[in-house]
Amino acid sequence: MNIFPAIDLYSGKAVRLFKGDYDNMTVFxxxxxxxxxxxxKKGAKFIHIVDLEGAKTGEVRNLGAIEKIxxxxxxxxxxxxxxxxxxxxxxxxxxxANRIILGTAAVTNEVFLENAVAKYGDKIAVGxxxxxxxxxxxxxxxxxxxxxxxxxEKLQKIGVKTVICxxxxxxxxxxxxxxxxxxELEKNFDMNIIASGGVSxxxxxxxxxxxxxxxAIIGKAxxxxxxDLAKAIEVAK
Numbered sequence: 001m002n003i004f005p006a007i008d009l010y011s012g013k014a015v016r017l018f019k020g021d022y023d024n025m026t027v028f029x030x031x032x033x034x035x036x037x038x039x040x041k042k043g044a045k046f047i048h049i050v051d052l053e054g055a056k057t058g059e060v061r062n063l064g065a066i067e068k069i070x071x072x073x074x075x076x077x078x079x080x081x082x083x084x085x086x087x088x089x090x091x092x093x094x095x096x097a098n099r100i101i102l103g104t105a106a107v108t109n110e111v112f113l114e115n116a117v118a119k120y121g122d123k124i125a126v127g128x129x130x131x132x133x134x135x136x137x138x139x140x141x142x143x144x145x146x147x148x149x150x151x152x153e154k155l156q157k158i159g160v161k162t163v164i165c166x167x168x169x170x171x172x173x174x175x176x177x178x179x180x181x182x183x184e185l186e187k188n189f190d191m192n193i194i195a196s197g198g199v200s201x202x203x204x205x206x207x208x209x210x211x212x213x214x215x216a217i218i219g220k221a222x223x224x225x226x227x228d229l230a231k232a233i234e235v236a237k
Contacts, residue, residue: 001208001236002215004048004078004194005039005222005229007032012065015052016220020129020136020168022056028223032065036073042229047075048164048196048217054082055103063091070096080127080164084109089116093123101164103127104137107144107151110158117159125162125194126155130181136168148181152189163189164217166196177204179211186213205232 007014010025014032018024029035039047049069053061059082070077079092080101089100099122106113106126116124128151129136135146146154155163165185167178177198185193192214199205200221208216216236221227 001205001213002046003044003205003229003233003236004046004215004217005042005044006048006050006196006217006219007035007069008050008052008219009062009065009081010052012062014223016223017052022052033068033072036069036075039229040073040075043233044229045076046215047073047077048194049077049079049081050101051079051081055080056082058082058084058104060088060091063095066092066097067095078125078164080125084112086112086116086119089120089124093120099123099125099162101125101127103129106155106160107135107137107146110154113160114158122161124160125164126160127164127166128152128155129166129168131168149188152185152191156189156191160191162192162194162214164194164196168197177208177216179207182208182213183211186211200226202227202231202235205235209236 013027014029014035015025015027051062076098078099078101079097083102084105092100130148131143134143135151137144177195182195194215195208196217199216199218218227222229
């Protein structure tokens with residue numbers, strides 16, 4: 001299993017939300033490049049970056065900060081947050097992104113998703129954020145009409161290879177992640193599943209690795225020191 005330490009960006013700073021609440025935000029570092037360099041120091045090979053402003057508004061607000069991170073740290077980078085056009089995909093790829101995560105647009109604009117996958121193949125991933133059994137959109141602020149399994153079936157038919165799946169109720173709460181959900185997804189679908197939300201201890205990493213999923217994102221647990229990133233990477237192997 002691969003470990004994806006995360007940087008969530010707001011106004012160019014590394015921040016974390018509690019359960020997706022923009023009014024409950026903590027700034028962890030004014031210089032996200034320092035965070036990315038620490039990831040490298042701890043042995044990371046991957047990075048997960050989210051533009052929280054983009055997720056909410058659909059506008060590219062943190063491109064400069066993201067470019068600096070990618071130029072500073074030699075990591076396989078997946079980028080998400082409000083990516084709703086081919087032009088935005090091109091912008092991120094042009095500054096060095098390896099994989100682009102479509103969220104709201106993958107739910108609301110199937111033609112766009114199909115065109116992106118047709119053009120960029122496995123460079124396109126989909127972020128599936130789950131709220132009360134439904135797929136959430138617009139920075140977790142709204143629920144779509146899709147239930148989890150039906151949406152995953154749609155993604156597999158389109159040819160999506162990687163899905164970042166977040167149980168919003170677990171995100172930032174430091175109470176463990178949704179092992180049952182990831183186990184079912186791994187059994188039922190032939191896609192790379194990345195677990196996100198609530199990964200808060202080394203034992204969580206061990207349990208996820210045993211499920212055979214492709215990856216896990218570590219966010220708040222890294223920032224508050226609950227997980228030793230170097231150890232997590234070793235355990236995940």
